[in-house]
Amino acid sequence: MFLSVCVLCLLALSPALGAPAKGPCARPRNKLLFISFDGFRWDYDRDVDTPNLDRMAEDGVKAAYVTPPYLTVTSPTHFTLLTGRYIENHGVIHNMWFNVSTQEKKQYYQTQFVDDYWDNGSLPIWITAQRQGLKAGSLHFPGTAATYQEEVVQVRQVEPFLYDHNNETDWRLNVDRVMGDWFGRQDLDLVTLYFGEPDGTGHKYGPETPERRAAVRQVDRTVGYIRHAARSHGLADRLNVIITADHGMTTVRRGAGVNEIVLADIPGFSFRDVKFHLVDYGPSGMLLPRDGLLEKVYRALKGGHPNLHVYKKEDMPARLHFSKHPRILPIILWADPGYVINGFLPLQFNKGEHGFDNELMEMKPFFRAAGPDFLRGLLVGGFETVNIYPLMCHLLGITPEINDGSLDVTRHMLVHSDSVCETTAGESLGWRVMVGLSAVAGFLVLTFVVMTTWSKCRRDRESSSLDQPTEDQEKQTSL
Numbered sequence: 049m050f051l052s053v054c055v056l057c058l059l060a061l062s063p064a065l066g067a068p069a070k071g072p073c074a075r076p077r078n079k080l081l082f083i084s085f086d087g088f089r090w091d092y093d094r095d096v097d098t099p100n101l102d103r104m105a106e107d108g109v110k111a112a113y114v115t116p117p118y119l120t121v122t123s124p125t126h127f128t129l130l131t132g133r134y135i136e137n138h139g140v141i142h143n144m145w146f147n148v149s150t151q152e153k154k155q156y157y158q159t160q161f162v163d164d165y166w167d168n169g170s171l172p173i174w175i176t177a178q179r180q181g182l183k184a185g186s187l188h189f190p191g192t193a194a195t196y197q198e199e200v201v202q203v204r205q206v207e208p209f210l211y212d213h214n215n216e217t218d219w220r221l222n223v224d225r226v227m228g229d230w231f232g233r234q235d236l237d238l239v240t241l242y243f244g245e246p247d248g249t250g251h252k253y254g255p256e257t258p259e260r261r262a263a264v265r266q267v268d269r270t271v272g273y274i275r276h277a278a279r280s281h282g283l284a285d286r287l288n289v290i291i292t293a294d295h296g297m298t299t300v301r302r303g304a305g306v307n308e309i310v311l312a313d314i315p316g317f318s319f320r321d322v323k324f325h326l327v328d329y330g331p332s333g334m335l336l337p338r339d340g341l342l343e344k345v346y347r348a349l350k351g352g353h354p355n356l357h358v359y360k361k362e363d364m365p366a367r368l369h370f371s372k373h374p375r376i377l378p379i380i381l382w383a384d385p386g387y388v389i390n391g392f393l394p395l396q397f398n399k400g401e402h403g404f405d406n407e408l409m410e411m412k413p414f415f416r417a418a419g420p421d422f423l424r425g426l427l428v429g430g431f432e433t434v435n436i437y438p439l440m441c442h443l444l445g446i447t448p449e450i451n452d453g454s455l456d457v458t459r460h461m462l463v464h465s466d467s468v469c470e471t472t473a474g475e476s477l478g479w480r481v482m483v484g485l486s487a488v489a490g491f492l493v494l495t496f497v498v499m500t501t502w503s504k505c506r507r508d509r510e511s512s513s514l515d516q517p518t519e520d521q522e523k524q525t526s527l
């Protein structure tokens with residue numbers, strides 16, 4: 049009887065002790081490296097030899113392009129990658145933090161350290177992963193410096209002030225750290241890794257230049273280095289790599305014959321009617337008119353320049369998903385391709401810009417993915433970058449937060465495309481709970497069986513020796 053109960057006990061324990069082997073959610077969880085090369089436009093591999101990016105496409109998935117959210121600038125679009133939410137829903141609405149009461153503005157770098165700018169309701173994937181038992185890290189990725197609901201990404205390297213974004217030697221040191229130390233020694237499950245090129249070069253020289261092509265070659269060499277490093281650290285078979293970017297880049301029109309947009313020159317418009325403004329920052333702008341002057345400011349600017357688009361916040365095209373958030377100011381401006389919005393004087397000298405309408409092909413980034421969970425040699429059409437977040441959550445086996453994307457958009461890229469199921473999402477925590485409960489139940493059953501058997505044996509012995517006192521009983525009676 050004891051033996052049979054123990055067999056039952058072991059059978060009960062076996063699913064918890066063994067690795068998951070059957071069922072649609074039973075695939076092993078691989079690590080994930082998510083990389084952004086800032087400003088890498090979807091077609092940058094067309095006029096430059098990119099053997100490493102080409103090889104990655106052969107080994108995995110290449111999308112024709114991906115569509116970033118509007119506003120197509122760095123911090124907002126990166127936070128969409130990390131949360132799967134449109135910008136009006138996650139609230140990181142601009143690269144610059146600002147306060148309309150004090151008129152204070154912080155530039156891109158300082159804004160990285162304003163916790164409550166980033167931490168306003170949407171959790172980046174690192175925190176979600178950590179809460180579900182995984183280990184996450186981030187190197188230089190926008191949003192890394194901030195604290196979210198009193199948590200930070202556990203392993204992080206925050207970009208230093210005035211960091212040299214195109215130093216290839218430094219790029220390799222960062223890759224070595226991620227592969228050797230973070231994925232290797234510290235056994236992280238998820239790392240996000242950011243490179244500031246080819247954005248910087250695209251701004252400085254323009255996207256259609258030899259300098260930009262050289263920056264793309266540097267990116268390509270780095271992709272080769274990353275994949276080589278994965279192999280040399282024994283990670284290749286258990287590491288998925290996704291590479292994309294935050295936005296693209298287009299050439300700014302300059303010179304005689306270009307009708308620059310200068311708001312102060314528009315008849316009927318005056319900055320005296322505006323309480324706060326965010327302009328002189330590429331092709332987009334936002335205005336807060338003084339009380340009672342919204343209609344006046346709007347009417348003055350609307351139609352004030354042939355290449356300037358002017359919208360009241362509530363009238364923004366729904367497809368842009370850039371109107372709901374309270375931080376978005378009442379009047380939104382954006383320029384046609386090639387134009388930037390100046391306040392008083394044309395003092396913007398970048399030769400390349402982004403921040404334009406996300407329908408513009410020049411604003412769309414690239415996308416590559418390869419690793420054990422991705423099909424090989426698959427070319428797919430364009431899709432919105434909000435959908436990358438649910439893909440990453442699925443790869444990691446974690447339950448996503450509320451988001452604006454869908455796994456259905458990328459499911460066909462996966463080897464286990466039919467193995468998607470909700471229970472996979474809870475695998476990390478749920479599996480541990482199941483193992484724990486099974487172990488406790490097994491222990492209790494075992495204890496019960498041992499105690500019952502021992503008591504029974506004792507009773508049998510006692511009943512069979514009633515007429516023949518044992519040595520123990522003799523000793524007891526002698527007391």
Ligand SMILES: [Zn+2]
Binds near residue numbers: 086087121122247294
């Ligand atoms: Zn950027």
